[in-house]
Amino acid sequence: MQDTVTSGLSWRKISVLLGSVVALSAITSGATVYLTHYYLEETLPTETQEQTTSEQPTIEITNQTIPDMVERVSPAVVSIVISADVPIIENYFESFDPFESFFGGGFGFSVPRQRQIGTERKEIGGGTGFFVSSEGHIVTNKHVVSQDGVEYSVVTNDGETYEVEILAKDPSLDIAILKVKSDQSFPFLDFGDSNKLRRGESVVAIGNALAEFPNSVSVGVISGLSRDIIAGDGRGFTETLEGVIQTDAAINQGNSGGPLLNTNGEVIGVNVATAQGSENIGFAIPAALVTSVYESVAEHGEIIRPFLGIRYVQIDEAMAKKNNLPHDYGVLIIRGEDRTDLAVLPGSAADKAGLEENDIILEFAGTKLDGTQSLEQLIRKQNVGDSVTLKIIHDGEEKEVNVTLDKAPTE
Numbered sequence: 001m002q003d004t005v006t007s008g009l010s011w012r013k014i015s016v017l018l019g020s021v022v023a024l025s026a027i028t029s030g031a032t033v034y035l036t037h038y039y040l041e042e043t044l045p046t047e048t049q050e051q052t053t054s055e056q057p058t059i060e061i062t063n064q065t066i067p068d069m070v071e072r073v074s075p076a077v078v079s080i081v082i083s084a085d086v087p088i089i090e091n092y093f094e095s096f097d098p099f100e101s102f103f104g105g106g107f108g109f110s111v112p113r114q115r116q117i118g119t120e121r122k123e124i125g126g127g128t129g130f131f132v133s134s135e136g137h138i139v140t141n142k143h144v145v146s147q148d149g150v151e152y153s154v155v156t157n158d159g160e161t162y163e164v165e166i167l168a169k170d171p172s173l174d175i176a177i178l179k180v181k182s183d184q185s186f187p188f189l190d191f192g193d194s195n196k197l198r199r200g201e202s203v204v205a206i207g208n209a210l211a212e213f214p215n216s217v218s219v220g221v222i223s224g225l226s227r228d229i230i231a232g233d234g235r236g237f238t239e240t241l242e243g244v245i246q247t248d249a250a251i252n253q254g255n256s257g258g259p260l261l262n263t264n265g266e267v268i269g270v271n272v273a274t275a276q277g278s279e280n281i282g283f284a285i286p287a288a289l290v291t292s293v294y295e296s297v298a299e300h301g302e303i304i305r306p307f308l309g310i311r312y313v314q315i316d317e318a319m320a321k322k323n324n325l326p327h328d329y330g331v332l333i334i335r336g337e338d339r340t341d342l343a344v345l346p347g348s349a350a351d352k353a354g355l356e357e358n359d360i361i362l363e364f365a366g367t368k369l370d371g372t373q374s375l376e377q378l379i380r381k382q383n384v385g386d387s388v389t390l391k392i393i394h395d396g397e398e399k400e401v402n403v404t405l406d407k408a409p410t411e
Helices: 066-076 287-300 317-322 375-380
Strands: 003-006 009-012 016-018 033-035 038-040 077-096 109-131 137-140 151-155 161-169 176-180 202-209 213-232 238-247 259-261 267-275 282-286 312-314 331-333 360-364 387-394 397-404
Touching (some): 066 077, 066 213, 066 259, 077 202, 202 267, 213 267, 360 375
Parallel strands (some): 016 033
Antiparallel strands (some): 003 009, 033 267, 038 109, 077 151, 137 176, 202 213, 202 259, 213 238, 238 282, 259 267, 360 387, 387 397
């Protein structure tokens, strides 16, 4: 298995499928990470965190067996249905006689043809989501609701169908926040503390497997933590996922956006991808990242995230040696492949602080940029308006600059 380099970081390419279901004519084999999306064409479990955005009672959490826990939380898990108007095709036969004008006919035959006679609304795919408030807010994956020109709805555990509105899609995480168009109260799930997970801890995944079997349950353990992967949908779309949870609980196509739960019934991750051609290697976005996205949308109606405003590549030993750089760590501010992809976004926090193309950032808020954590991960831990100190190399001179982080642009 070879490592590929993305933005200067070494990524282990593994076969992972992003998690809703799409009927693909062919599934790419080999070592690639696929999104689990389907379209038809180290500590003990933590106590339940207090839900600050809703006054309604959450799903009751008690000391219970896994079947008891699944029974309690399942009403908060929904199937996401993707529908669209598709052509109605009629088969018919057309008479054809190539000799009619010469011999008066009699030599004809029928040719099979097809024609469209209208459209009909059909289900073309699906995924999973779960309620995070009694008002009907739902968390799912961004790639589950990424299509234009389609209609999204959710089906609850009791078989009721509701229209939904897409409130926000995170530009950097594979997370989207939806809201049911209804005034009734819904059961919802609490987030657990994903920062205190341990390998070997028992987990449960619930989802709309293959977009055919809603509320399917699989049980496993935390297999690994802080994994960095490249995920794709087999149709050319790829994304990098940093710091994800690895589990051996079966994550099938259609499970995208569903909850990964600890034995207390708390959400510790959002299922996002599975390793194709492997034995139960799945991945989930940690709850710690998802919580901030939901809370931002619930409070402000949009995702508010700090933003620096640069394009960069991680410096490693090989790059430093080849380019005679003074350090084998840090990030180099560079342009994108397209001439219009500027190194520093005009008007951004980086631009206001005087950062320029070919500057090297050695430290961010006191943390050395040695590749252990990406710059994006470190920025995400800050808030809009925070002032942070950067240690940089500018025109060959090492110095410190202060940057006030701006709000990240939305899609």
